[in-house]
Amino acid sequence: MSEETNSSTSKLTIAQRSRIERNQAKAKKLKEAKLCLHPCKDVKISDNRNQTDNPFDTDPSQTSVIKVQGTKYIDSGGGFLLEQAVLPGQGTKDNTDVKASPIIDDAIAIPVQYEECLDCGDQFADSYLFNNFVHSVCDKCRDKDAEERYTLITRTEAKAEYLLKDCDFDKREPPLRFISRKNPHNVRWGEMKLYLHSQVLKRAMDVWGSEEELVRQHELRDDKREMGKARKYNKQMKQLRMEVRSSIYTKKTYAVHQHEFGPETYNEEEDNYTHTCLTCPHSETYEKM
Structure with missing residues (x-):
């Protein structure tokens, strides 16, 4: 048997041998931790557990109680300890009274x-x-x-219907409150601002004074819009006539002026000649070779 063990051991690599040694040392430490308790003067063990009882029973009279530095723990038998709950006024087995922490009523009454x-x-x-x-x-x-x-109304609709500006929503006191919602037409667009319709109508009355004034402002803007459309139409038609050179549009053309010079005069001091146009005041000075 020893020869077979030695032969199998000799076949192992160095890494396998080191791993086996580490596992053996780890198992030894776990065994010592389970069987041996580290000596401590503040640790007391009282074993009143019945072997036939449930190991997970947390009754202090039926389980092992471990006291570590004034704190009681119950050995559940499953490999972990449970802290024992101490009731107010309940004493321990070693006749040590446990002082219950005072209950402080610091709740603040918030009036509704x-x-x-x-x-x-x-x-x-x-x-x-x-x-x-x-x-x-x-x-x-x-x-x-x-x-x-x-009902709720968007900011764009409110500006178009009641002729309001951004300052009427944000700057005028008090600022109108709104809720933000995602745009249903396109998720990538900015969020919509929804206002309460009745509050927007009240703000419009504060701006314009009455519904009659609001209607009159609508009419004025409609007239300006129609005038702008007519002005734009006339401009486009004029441009079109200039391009096609129709008989309706006649462009003024000016003939090129031809100079008709009169007799020339000689200047002895400067030794040059000058003649003037008969139909315009234009004159030319020149020299003769």
């Missing part, structure tokens, strides 16, 4: 503020319109008129 619904008059503590738009209307009334009075 109730709002009164503008429609039904009932009080409520929370609602969708109040949280998002600071509009005191309960959820019941909102559900009833969700498609009529409490």
Whole structure:
């Protein structure tokens, strides 16, 4: 048997032998940790566990209790320790009283503020319109008129319908509250800003004063838009006539002027000649070879 063992051992490589040695040392340490308890003056063991009982029973009277530096642990028998729960006023087996930590009642009472619904008059503590738009209307009334009075409108639609500017939404006090939602037409576009329609209408009345003034502003802008379209149409038609040179459009052409010079005069001091056009004041000075 020894010869076979020696022959099998001789066939092992150096790496296999070192791994076997490490596994043996590790198994030895685990065995010592399970069977031996490190000596400590603060460790006390009391074994009252019945061998026939459930090893996972956490009753201190039926299990081993280990006390380490004033803290009790229960040996569950499954390879781990459980910290023993000590009730207030309950003493330990070594007649040492455990002081229960005092219970401090530091809870802060937060008063609940109730709002009164503008429609039904009932009080409520929370609602969708109040949280998002600071509009005191309960959820019941909102559900009833969700498609009529409490509809939402985008910023672009509000600017086009009520002729508002960005400063009317953000700068004018108080700024209008809104909720952000993804654009349903294209996810890559920016988020939409949804406003409460009734609040936008109220802001439009603050800007323009009345509905009649708002209608008049719409009419003025429509007239300006029509005038701009007509001006653009006339400009395009004029450009088209210039390009095709039709009989309707006649371009003014100017004939080239031909000079007709009169008799020449001689200047003795400078030794040159000068003649002047008979139809215009143009004159030329020249020399003769």
